[in-house]
Structure formats: C-alpha cells, structure tokens
Amino acid sequence: MKKVEMICIVCPMSCRLVIDVDDAGAVQSVAGNSCNRGDIYARKELTNPTRMLTSTVKISGAIYDRLPVITSSDIPKGMMFEVMKALANIEVVAPVKANDIIIENVCNLGINIIASRSMEQVH
Amino acid sequence: MKHFELVVIGGGSAGLAAAVSAYDNGVSNILILERDKELGGILQQCIHNGFGVHTFKEELSGPGFAERFIDLVNKKHISYKLNAMVIHLNDDKILEYVSPEEGYVVIQAGAIVLAMGCRERTRGAIAVPGYRPSGVWSAGTAQRYLNMEGFMVGKKIFILGSGDIGLIMARRLTLEGAEVKGVAEIMPYSNGLPRNIKQCLEDFDIPLFLSHTITKIDGLDRVSGVTIAQVDGSMQPIEGTEKTFDVDTVLFSIGLIPENALSEEANIDMDPKTRGPKVDESYQTSLRGVFACGNVLHVHDLVDFVAEEGTKAGVAAAKYINEKLKSGSIINTIPKEGIGYIVPQRIQAINCDKTVELMFRVRKQYKNVELVIKRDDEVLRVIKKKHLAPAEMEKVILKASDVAECQHSLSIEVVEVAA
Ligand SMILES: Cc1cc2nc3c(=O)[nH]c(=O)nc-3n(C[C@H](O)[C@H](O)[C@H](O)COP(=O)(O)OP(=O)(O)OC[C@H]3O[C@@H](n4cnc5c(N)ncnc54)[C@H](O)[C@@H]3O)c2cc1C
Numbered sequence A: 001m002k003k004v005e006m007i008c009i010v011c012p013m014s015c016r017l018v019i020d021v022d023d024a025g026a027v028q029s030v031a032g033n034s035c036n037r038g039d040i041y042a043r044k045e046l047t048n049p050t051r052m053l054t055s056t057v058k059i060s061g062a063i064y065d066r067l068p069v070i071t072s073s074d075i076p077k078g079m080m081f082e083v084m085k086a087l088a089n090i091e092v093v094a095p096v097k098a099n100d101i102i103i104e105n106v107c108n109l110g111i112n113i114i115a116s117r118s119m120e121q122v123h
Numbered sequence B: 001m002k003h004f005e006l007v008v009i010g011g012g013s014a015g016l017a018a019a020v021s022a023y024d025n026g027v028s029n030i031l032i033l034e035r036d037k038e039l040g041g042i043l044q045q046c047i048h049n050g051f052g053v054h055t056f057k058e059e060l061s062g063p064g065f066a067e068r069f070i071d072l073v074n075k076k077h078i079s080y081k082l083n084a085m086v087i088h089l090n091d092d093k094i095l096e097y098v099s100p101e102e103g104y105v106v107i108q109a110g111a112i113v114l115a116m117g118c119r120e121r122t123r124g125a126i127a128v129p130g131y132r133p134s135g136v137w138s139a140g141t142a143q144r145y146l147n148m149e150g151f152m153v154g155k156k157i158f159i160l161g162s163g164d165i166g167l168i169m170a171r172r173l174t175l176e177g178a179e180v181k182g183v184a185e186i187m188p189y190s191n192g193l194p195r196n197i198k199q200c201l202e203d204f205d206i207p208l209f210l211s212h213t214i215t216k217i218d219g220l221d222r223v224s225g226v227t228i229a230q231v232d233g234s235m236q237p238i239e240g241t242e243k244t245f246d247v248d249t250v251l252f253s254i255g256l257i258p259e260n261a262l263s264e265e266a267n268i269d270m271d272p273k274t275r276g277p278k279v280d281e282s283y284q285t286s287l288r289g290v291f292a293c294g295n296v297l298h299v300h301d302l303v304d305f306v307a308e309e310g311t312k313a314g315v316a317a318a319k320y321i322n323e324k325l326k327s328g329s330i331i332n333t334i335p336k337e338g339i340g341y342i343v344p345q346r347i348q349a350i351n352c353d354k355t356v357e358l359m360f361r362v363r364k365q366y367k368n369v370e371l372v373i374k375r376d377d378e379v380l381r382v383i384k385k386k387h388l389a390p391a392e393m394e395k396v397i398l399k400a401s402d403v404a405e406c407q408h409s410l411s412i413e414v415v416e417v418a419a
C-alpha cells in the first residue's frame, strides 16, 4: 500500500487529494475531495489521465470571429494536439447555439466538439 | 431625468447575478449598464472549462457560464444597455453614461450595485529596464485577442507572473503552436491556483521559475529576448543568476486591481488592502443604497463565489428599495496576524438572518496552522488548516446568533501550532 498525493484539477477549489494505492497499483480509497468529481478524477489520473479540451474555431457572421468550443467529455491527455489539428480547418457560420455539435466523433475518440456558447447572426 | 429603482453598473457575472436576484425579490424597474458590446464580462474571454461546478453542477466554459445568467436576464425581461459606459457617479446616486445610440445621458438611481470588475496591473506598475518594443502584453489582453478576435500575439513567449491568467495563457498558446519558454514568479510560491500549475504548466513541461524576476527585455522594435534572475529575500536580483531566453513576446500576469474610479468619485470609503469599497454584511458601501459585489469589491478566483456575492447584493438592494434594510450597531472585522483582508469590513447583526460569511486571504503560505476567530477578545472558533495560500480565498461561516452577542469586533488570525 502506498499513499499518492495530488491536486484535483476539475474545478478551481483545487482540493488536495490523498489516494491509497495497493501494491497491484489499484486505487483503494480517495480522501480530501469535496465532491464526487474529485474521486473520479483521482482514479482516472492514476490509470488513464484525461483532460477537457477548450479552444476556438473560426466563425463568420457573428459578433466576434471566434466561436469557443469544448470537448463533450474528457479526452486522453496525449490526444490534445491531435484534436487541436482537427479544429484548425473548421469554419462555421452564425447562428450557433450552445451545445451544437461542431465536429462529430473527433479523431475517432467517440466524443464530439461542441459550441460552448451561442452566437447569433449579426449584420 | 429618468429614474430607475436599481441601476447595476457592469454586466459581468456579479452584475447579472445581482440584477436577477433583485428582480426575484420584487424589484422590477432595473437597468444594467455595460460598456462592452455584449453582456458576460471577463467570462467571455475565459474559454477554458471549470466554471460553475458548484452553481450549476456542470463543468462549463466561461462563456457557457455567462450564457446561463444572460438567459435568466432575458427571460425576466430585465433591461440592459450595451456600449453604455458610466463616466460619472455622485453621492446623490446620479449617474452619467455615454453610448453611441443615446449620446450623453444622466439618470437617477434609487439604489446602485457596483459590479465593474477589475483590470490588470500593467507593466508600468513594475518598472522593467529596456526599450519599449512591441510584443509586450498583459496576459488578459492577449487572451481577449486570441479567444475572441483570433490573433496570436507571438510564437516564442515568456510569461512574467504566475497569476491564473498567465498560466491559462501558457497552455492556450502552447496548444495553438507557440513555444512558451517559461514563467517567472518573484514570490517563492505561485499566485495561481494549484490546478492551473498542474494542468497548464506541468502537463506541457513548461518551467516555473519561482523567486525569479525579469531584469531586462531586449529588442528595439520587437522583443528579441528576455533575461531573468533569481531574487534574494528583499526581492533584489542576485548577480550571476541571470538566464536569457530567445523570445518575441512577453506576457505580464502580475495581478488584478478592482476598477474603482467611479466609487472613488462618489467618495465611497475604500479598503486600501482590497482596493475595493468597504462593505457591510449586506454588501452595502459607506454610501447608503450603494452596494458592491464581484471583482470590484475584491479579486475573486471562483466565479461561483462572484455569483453568490452578486446574488446577496441583489437581495440586499431589494431590501433597501423596499425599506427593509436596517441600520444597527456596527461590529468591525479585523484582519490580524497573517490575514491580508476580510470582507465584509463591518457587520450589523440586525440584518443577519442565519449566518454571516467572512471571506479573506492570508498573506503568505502556511502549513498545519490554526485559524483563530475571536469575538471581542474571546476565542469563538478555531479551525485547523493543513494548508493556506494567498492564491486561495478562504471563507468562514459564523452563526448569526454568535455574531449578535459581539460588542465591537470580530478578528481572524493565523496561529502556528507547535508540531
Ligand atoms: C482570466 C481569468 C480567468 C478566470 N478563470 C476562472 C475559472 O477558471 N473558474 C472560475 O470559477 N473563475 C475564474 N475566474 C474568476 C471569475 O470568472 C471572475 O472573477 C468573475 O467572472 C468576475 O465577475 P465580475 O462580474 O466581478 O467582473 P467582470 O466579469 O469583469 O465584469 C465587469 C463588467 O463591468 C463592465 N464595466 C466596468 N466599468 C464599467 C463602466 N464604467 N460602465 C459600464 N460598464 C462597466 C465591464 O465591461 C465588465 O463587463 C477567472 C477570472 C479571470 C480574470
């Protein structure tokens, strides 16, 4: 059994987690988290670290030239740059609604890239 | 002169939350004045996730979080004006604003919520030797350019200051293909949230140089390099520790300052520590009927707390408008050993329903200490803390009945405990 310490990155509370890991590398318990998301995060971080990815894509006809987008769920940490490449050539046209799918099944990860805000058409 | 029961200055998360809660508490004649071309405030440029985990139980981006509040404002038909910049405020609650559509307008407010947010400290605030080449930006400006307008500020970047905006930009620029060579922080600890050190720097192997500062920026027309050096205990660069980086851009992320030109003009009492107005338990400033919340009051790191504060200020403004806000004897809150500031600065127990929340920051990092809260001079509560840092705002919640028994002051201090 060993203790691993880490900081939960899910929200800005930045809870300090203490995780008991047994000799086979399996997580036995998570402490220090203020909510259940911290527990889920700790288990993933020790097995398959994932991250939410946020970026922007080009948009025309809207108040600004960039539409903020977010992954519909967390992706393997090592895939962030691949997904960024897929976003580089995307161009959308306003109006867009929050949660509209911008890219389906991006990089075959089984998750979508979605709009993180609505943008109306402006003239 | 047009009259509004409540005028909210600033349409960021604090202002929107205040307007919504005032409306929900019976105020209908509300006007939000926002100088930008849309509502939402600083959140619109914070495209990263992690907002609203507590308020909405969802992990939203900044714009996504803002949209929730903007939708509420629209659903309740609360009126707002965009491109409307308040230029003067006086102590009779008369406001002057300018906008392209209306020109110059003077209005009378029954009550006011100050929610102007904060601005970034600029390079001028700390002198760095060198010419004034292009390629020197504040991190927040670079963030707005990249995330809203779509411009990259540079390709090879160094960041001074480990504030959250700088950390978030380090990741953002790296993902966009720039090379971020490092972040220098003059303090021996980071001023950013631990989560941002981890997911913005460590994830991308970007070095963080603690106890380092920039000593020189090279370049005549465009930045061509930057030199940093380690600092000693009195923050002076130590000779012989210089490191030079080949960069075309320097970002400054050296802190935020509440935006209080209007509050000062209206002669509102300011707290030199928070650089925001002094407020009471109802977020009322020294000027009756004028309330403050969000980053204009004290710099926040969690939008959930900003929205909470806005909601409370809105409730209090509604009480004031309905003549239900009382004045009672005043208890001062006093930041003692190790505590930088406390908000609110004074409490009238008569207005406290169930609980009283004290928000504060410590002055430096601590491990395994106790927070001691005293009522007058007697210990009211002791809270054990494994870890305290200036980057993380702390909160204690006291029972209103405990506070009611107080004669003159409540204080908080950090006490080191023998191991
Ligand atoms: C870069 C950055 C990253 C952050 N990251 C996170 C995070 O990951 N998670 C989190 O929970 N929190 C985060 N925060 C904190 C939180 O989002 C902010 O503290 C919060 O949104 C501030 O809200 P506010 O309404 O006080 O200020 P603002 O959003 O700044 O709103 C103030 C508004 O007032 C307007 N205004 C100012 N003066 C005038 C005037 N004279 N007339 C008319 N209008 C005026 C401004 O245009 C602005 O729209 C971050 C903050 C920043 C700056």
Ligand code: SF4
Residues within 6 Å of the ligand: A008, A009, A010, A011, A012, A013, A014, A015, A032, A033, A034, A035, A036, A037, A038, A039, B053
């Ligand atoms: S454990 Fe919950 S509250 Fe703590 S940082 Fe993680 S998500 Fe936030």
